[in-house]
Amino acid sequence: xxENNPHKTNTKNGRLAVTTLTALGVxxxxxxxxxxxxxxxxxxxxxxxxxxTANVLGVLSLVVWSLVIVISVKYLMLVxxxxxxxxxxxxxxxxLAVPDSGKQxxxxxxxxxxxxxxxxxxxxxxxxxxxxxxxxxxxxxVATPAFDMYVMPITIGILIGLFAIQYHGTxxxxxxxxxxxxxxxxxxSALGVAAIVQQPQVLVAVSPHYAVEFFVYNRWAGFVIMGLxxxxxxxxxALYADMGHFGARPIRLAWxxxxxxxxxxxxxxxxxxxxxxxxxxxxxxxxxxxxxAQLPLVGLATAATVIASQAVITGAFSxxxxxxxxxxxxxxxxxxxxxxxxxxxYVPVLNWILLVAVIGLVAxxxxxxxxxxxxxxxxxxxxxxxxVLLYVxxxxxxxxxxxxxxPLAGFFLIIDLAFFSANLTKILxxxxxxxxxxxxxxxxxxxxxQGRQVLQKRFRAHMVTTEELLEQIERxxxxxxxxxxxxxxxxxxxIPLALQHNLKHNxxxxxxxxxxxxxxxRSPQVRSEQRLELTPLGQGLYRLVARYGxxxxxxVPRILNMCETRGVPFPREETTFFLGRETLEVGRExxxxxxxxxxxxxxxxxxxxxxLHFGVPPDRVVEIGVQLEI
Numbered sequence: 001x002x003e004n005n006p007h008k009t010n011t012k013n014g015r016l017a018v019t020t021l022t023a024l025g026v027x028x029x030x031x032x033x034x035x036x037x038x039x040x041x042x043x044x045x046x047x048x049x050x051x052x053t054a055n056v057l058g059v060l061s062l063v064v065w066s067l068v069i070v071i072s073v074k075y076l077m078l079v080x081x082x083x084x085x086x087x088x089x090x091x092x093x094x095x096l097a098v099p100d101s102g103k104q105x106x107x108x109x110x111x112x113x114x115x116x117x118x119x120x121x122x123x124x125x126x127x128x129x130x131x132x133x134x135x136x137x138x139x140x141x142v143a144t145p146a147f148d149m150y151v152m153p154i155t156i157g158i159l160i161g162l163f164a165i166q167y168h169g170t171x172x173x174x175x176x177x178x179x180x181x182x183x184x185x186x187x188x189s190a191l192g193v194a195a196i197v198q199q200p201q202v203l204v205a206v207s208p209h210y211a212v213e214f215f216v217y218n219r220w221a222g223f224v225i226m227g228l229x230x231x232x233x234x235x236x237x238a239l240y241a242d243m244g245h246f247g248a249r250p251i252r253l254a255w256x257x258x259x260x261x262x263x264x265x266x267x268x269x270x271x272x273x274x275x276x277x278x279x280x281x282x283x284x285x286x287x288x289x290x291x292x293a294q295l296p297l298v299g300l301a302t303a304a305t306v307i308a309s310q311a312v313i314t315g316a317f318s319x320x321x322x323x324x325x326x327x328x329x330x331x332x333x334x335x336x337x338x339x340x341x342x343x344x345x346y347v348p349v350l351n352w353i354l355l356v357a358v359i360g361l362v363a364x365x366x367x368x369x370x371x372x373x374x375x376x377x378x379x380x381x382x383x384x385x386x387x388v389l390l391y392v393x394x395x396x397x398x399x400x401x402x403x404x405x406x407p408l409a410g411f412f413l414i415i416d417l418a419f420f421s422a423n424l425t426k427i428l429x430x431x432x433x434x435x436x437x438x439x440x441x442x443x444x445x446x447x448x449x450q451g452r453q454v455l456q457k458r459f460r461a462h463m464v465t466t467e468e469l470l471e472q473i474e475r476x477x478x479x480x481x482x483x484x485x486x487x488x489x490x491x492x493x494x495i496p497l498a499l500q501h502n503l504k505h506n507x508x509x510x511x512x513x514x515x516x517x518x519x520x521x522r523s524p525q526v527r528s529e530q531r532l533e534l535t536p537l538g539q540g541l542y543r544l545v546a547r548y549g550x551x552x553x554x555x556v557p558r559i560l561n562m563c564e565t566r567g568v569p570f571p572r573e574e575t576t577f578f579l580g581r582e583t584l585e586v587g588r589e590x591x592x593x594x595x596x597x598x599x600x601x602x603x604x605x606x607x608x609x610x611x612l613h614f615g616v617p618p619d620r621v622v623e624i625g626v627q628l629e630i
Contacts, residue, residue, distance in 0.1 A: 020250040020257075024185075025177025027242045027251055028259050029308030030128055030235030031071070032181060035188060035263065036135040036285050036301060038231035039063070039270045041372045043281040046429065047224050051278050058214025058222070060205035060271045062229045067260060070233045070383070074412050076255055079240050079386060080248045082393045087524035087551060088243035089315075090117040090382060090389075091322045095522040095550070097392040110389065112446060115328060117385040118319055119441025121237065123434030124378040125316035126357040128234075129309035131375050133158050135368035136301035142286040142294055155362055162306055163355040166313065166346050167335070177307050184304040185262035187297070191288040192262075192269025199272035226422035227376055232267070234379045235308075237386070241315055316354060317347045325520045325550035327452060328445035330607035336553065365430065374430030376423045378438060384416045444603070447592075451600030451630065454592055455584070456491070458628050463494040466537055473539045478509045480540075484575040485510040486560070488610065492517040492545045498580040498624040509540075514570060516544040516559065518614065524551040532562045542568060555615040577616045580626045587629030597630055 042059050043051045049059075084092040094114030137155045141148060196202065204210070215222040239251055270284040280287035289297045323329035335346040365371045391409040394400040423431060464472075489496035496515060503509060515537075526549045533545040546559045556577070560570040584604055586597045611621045 016250060016253070019246055020253045021178035021182065023178075023242070023246040023250045024254045024258065025179075025181045025307060026311050026314075027238055027246065028181060028185075028235070028254060029177075029304065029311045030132070030238055031233065032184060032188075032235070032259060032263070033132050033136070033301070033305050033308045034232050034234060035266045035270065036305070037131065037368050037372060038228070039267060039274075040281065040284055041228045041231065041369060042225055043274060043284075045228065045369045045372060047221075047228060047425070048281075049218055049221050049225055051274060051281055053275050054210075054217065055214065056271045056274050057202065057205040057210045058218075059225065059229065060202060060268060061208055061211035062214065062226070063232050063267050064206055064264060065208055065211060066229055066233050067263065069412075069415060071236050071239070071255070072260065074387075075236050075239050076252050078408075078412075079390055080243055080251070082390055082397070083243060083248070085523045085525055085549070086243070086247070089241035089319070089322070090114060090121060090237070090386065091319065091326060091550075092524065093240075093386065093389045093393065094118075095326065096397060097389045110392065112442065113385045113388060115445045116438050116442040117382045118323065118328075118445065120378040120382045120385075120434055120438035121241075121319060122316055122441050123437035124234075124237075124382075125312045126354055126361060126437065127371065127375050127378065127434060128312040129159055129162065129305075129354075130358045130361040130365070131368050131371040132305035132308050133162075133302065134362055134371065136298065136305040138283070138368055139286045139294065139298035139301060142283050152362065152366070156359055158302065158306065159309075159358055159362070160355070162309055163313070163351055163358075166351050167348075177310075180300075180303050180307060182258075184300060185258050187300060188262045188266040191285075192265035192267070195269035195272040195276075195288055196265070199275045202268050202271045202275060205268070205271065223422055224425050226419060227424075227426055228372065230376050230380055230419045230423060231372060232263070234376060237379060237382055238311060238315060240386075241318070242311075313351070313354060316350060317345050320347050320350050321345055321553075322550050323445060325548070325552075326522065327520070328449050330448060330603045331610065331613045333608045333612070334553070361433075370430065373426045374433045376419075377426060377431040378434035380416065380419045380423050381435070381438065384413070384420055387412045387416050444599075447596050447599050448603055450592060451597070451604070454597075454600075454630050455582075455628065458630060459491065459497065460494070462497060462500075462628075463491070464500060465494055466541075466543075469495045469499075470537065470539055470541070472503075473509070478503055478507050480511050481508055482574075483510050484512040484514070484570045485578060486514045486516050486556070486570065486575060487578045488556075488580075488614070488616075489515055489517050492519060492543070496578075496580060497626045498578045501624050501626065502578060510576070511540055512568075512570070513541045514544050514560075514563070515541065516546065516556070518554045518559075519545060519547045520550055520554075521547055523549050525549040526552065532559060532566075534563060534566050534568060557615055557617070572617065572620070575620060577611065577621045579610055579616075579621060579623050581623040583625060583627040585627065585629045589629070592630070600630065 039059070042048060049055050080088065082093055082096060084096050091114065094111070098111050098114070134155045137151050137158070140151055218225070243251060269288055273280050273284050273288055277287070286294060286297065320329065320332060321334055324332055324334070332347055332349060335348070361371065365374070387409055391405055394405045394409070395402070487496045487499045526547045531547060535543040537543055544559065544563065546554060548554050557572070560575070563570055582604065584601045586594060586601060592600070611618055
């Protein structure tokens with residue numbers, strides 16, 4: 001026996017424990033704070049049912065089986081198998097289901113669904129901070145009525161502070177997330193156990209027949225309540241989206257080892273409290289605690305909701321980065337806040353859009369009960385889309401036969417559509433908001449993707465081939481000047497228009513010329529040894545094709561450093577970078593509706609500068625104007 005094995009095992013287990021604790025803080029903040037409002041809305045919100053013991057048991061049974069079927073079985077056991085080289089999330093799943101541009105025309109509906117789902121998650125990123133922080137601060141109502149007038153100002157102040165610190169990244173405070181959420185889930189369990197001891201009969205609700213009886217007795221009202229019960233599984237998408245940061249095993253360990261038991265104990269505790277004290281329905285979560293613990297519990301709940309909000313905001317930033325890299329969004333100013341973790345980024349324009357939207361939601365809806373009407377539509381719609389895309393992945397990537405894939409996907413789709421239909425009753429009460437955000441974001445993304453396709457055709461129509469350029473140089477040699485030049489091109493073939501215009505008007509060419517194309521693959525990571533293709537073309541020209549995953553960030557100086565290791569140096573002080581500055585005009589040619597062309601032109605004009613986006617030294621850049629009609 002190798003005597004080092006015990007040490008290696010202990011080290012591996014130690015790392016797993018640390019990763020699991022970190023995942024606990026980042027992944028489970030959203031779903032972990034649902035006890036603040038989910039059960040309350042079922043018995044005290046605008047669509048509440050009568051508070052009877054039978055109804056409490058029925059709702060608890062729905063809560064139990066929602067968490068088991070949707071989170072434990074669907075997401076933890078099945079969806080997380082659909083990893084795109086270790087990464088998860090709706091866009092990663094879409095990249096698997098629609099693997100390349102060559103199939104996108106035949107799978108336009110899947111593409112639209114994926115982009116709509118991504119837009120819905122942005123809507124969720126606006127609602128989650130608003131409802132989470134507001135529901136936590138509303139605990140002051142229970143602690144003392146004297147704080148009633150301060151709930152809104154305190155909530156808005158916390159949210160402003162949260163978004164204001166995003167520039168600094170989460171690296172410094174991230175280590176606190178896990179321990180705080182560990183205390184939070186321990187507190188959920190302790191509060192729940194204390195109440196269950198008083199009314200242990202609520203534990204029979206684990207039987208699904210109580211859920212069936214609930215529907216039989218309440219009928220339409222029971223169906224509407226499903227839209228509120230769904231609040232207990234909001235945050236399920238985060239488990240899948242954050243898989244690339246932590247891996248599937250730590251996320252599963254945290255769920256089955258702590259999060260699921262703590263949530264169930266607390267929900268049963270709230271149910272037990274409602275059976276024994278119906279007046280507690282105003283806010284059953286806070287009424288679980290004794291009077292002396294009210295204010296400390298408000299503080300802990302606020303910390304937990306801030307962490308939940310931070311996770312959603314970070315997820316929105318990550319989603320924006322993926323959209324840019326996959327070609328569904330114009331370039332955005334993306335700031336990497338950590339040299340070690342690629343997922344720690346800051347997107348200024350999105351941060352302030354989210355802040356304005358969140359403050360607007362708090363000011364408009366005024367209470368977490370009102371916000372609950374808007375909450376759920378985004379997540380349940382995304383879950384429906386996830387099931388459809390998962391079916392495609394199961395058939396084509398896992399090789400499942402229809403006889404296995406259809407029943408399983410159909411089972412989950414029935415549940416997803418039931419929750420979706422129940423949430424449709426919230427449309428007029430606020431559910432329209434995430435649908436509007438999702439539709440708008442999806443429309444912007446598909447417009448950008450199709451606009452780039454139309455623009456690519458226009459470029460190709462004006463582009464000369466490499467052979468034609470080499471023949472021209474040989475036939476009419478231009479003046480060759482010392483140094484190097486790099487021409488950035490969006491296409492790994494032909495000659496960039498910027499080079500054509502430079503030769504046509506200036507009639508000069510550097511001694512060494514690189515035609516650089518950055519290709520973003522539909523996988524999250526590209527290994528460094530597969531990064532660069534360097535091809536000599538002759539006449540001092542080189543074709544450089546740099547490949548990156550959609551979770552990676554391209555950097556031109558680093559690419560040129562790789563050229564030096566290949567024996568083709570491009571010294572910074574001797575290299576000039578040429579970029580084409582596209583001036584787009586709306587033309588009459590077919591391809592897109594005129595209003596969408598105008599939208600694409602506006603998006604293009606407001607895209608982040610390419611030289612800054614790719615790390616090109618600004619003092620070495622020359623821009624050459626190119627005017628095109630689309």
